[in-house]
Amino acid sequence: MPDGDEFAETLGALARMLVAVEELDETLSRIAGLACQALDGCDMAGVTLLHDGKPATTGHTDDAVLPIDRAQYEAGAGPCLDTYRELRVFRVDSTVDDTRWPAFSRAAVGCGVLSTMSLPLILHDEGLGALNLYARTAGAFTGDDERLGLVLAEQASVAVANADVYWRTRQLTAQLEQALLSRDVIGQAKGVLMAREGFSADQAFDVLRRASQRSNRKLREVADEIVQSTQRRRASGAEPPG
Numbered sequence: 001m002p003d004g005d006e007f008a009e010t011l012g013a014l015a016r017m018l019v020a021v022e023e024l025d026e027t028l029s030r031i032a033g034l035a036c037q038a039l040d041g042c043d044m045a046g047v048t049l050l051h052d053g054k055p056a057t058t059g060h061t062d063d064a065v066l067p068i069d070r071a072q073y074e075a076g077a078g079p080c081l082d083t084y085r086e087l088r089v090f091r092v093d094s095t096v097d098d099t100r101w102p103a104f105s106r107a108a109v110g111c112g113v114l115s116t117m118s119l120p121l122i123l124h125d126e127g128l129g130a131l132n133l134y135a136r137t138a139g140a141f142t143g144d145d146e147r148l149g150l151v152l153a154e155q156a157s158v159a160v161a162n163a164d165v166y167w168r169t170r171q172l173t174a175q176l177e178q179a180l181l182s183r184d185v186i187g188q189a190k191g192v193l194m195a196r197e198g199f200s201a202d203q204a205f206d207v208l209r210r211a212s213q214r215s216n217r218k219l220r221e222v223a224d225e226i227v228q229s230t231q232r233r234r235a236s237g238a239e240p241p242g
Contacts, residue, residue, distance in 0.1 A: 028059025041140030084127035189223035
């Protein structure tokens, strides 16, 4: 069990975590690493999150956690799954003796993990996933570890939620920028066709649309090809500026 100063430092590190400068899996791996630092009995850790309703290990400190997690996902049963489903802690003092999740216990023993503790990541009464702690010794986690782990998991839940919001927003922004860029290129291509062929705006767009369908390419790709070829001809002097 860590002393108060060490645990406060761990919580402070979580509070200062700048999710804007790293990918979500990097943020979660750092959270797992902080959990190992905070609890002396923990040898490795990982974070299970739901992606489109399916669990996945999104951050971890050691590759040894991956087959243990995978055994649970494939079996549809295990402490990390029950943790976020039931929003409570599941502690396994001996993976050799525990019989609740056979596939999980076999995988854990096979990887040299003899005790585990899974803590729910909760936000607004909904399970985001689980913070999973693994130890190479039996009975590594105590009641005090569980209480401190829950405090850590609560802070980690906020960091996970913030990271998720940030990267979703960033993805939407990138998609919007791409849409605006596509609109600009399509507009330029329409202008080229209108100037060169005397088409109306609607006729020019229809030409682009039909070319896109014939070539089975995106409309933006067809438009960009027209714009680029026109720019090359103008640069070579083969076509006067419009």
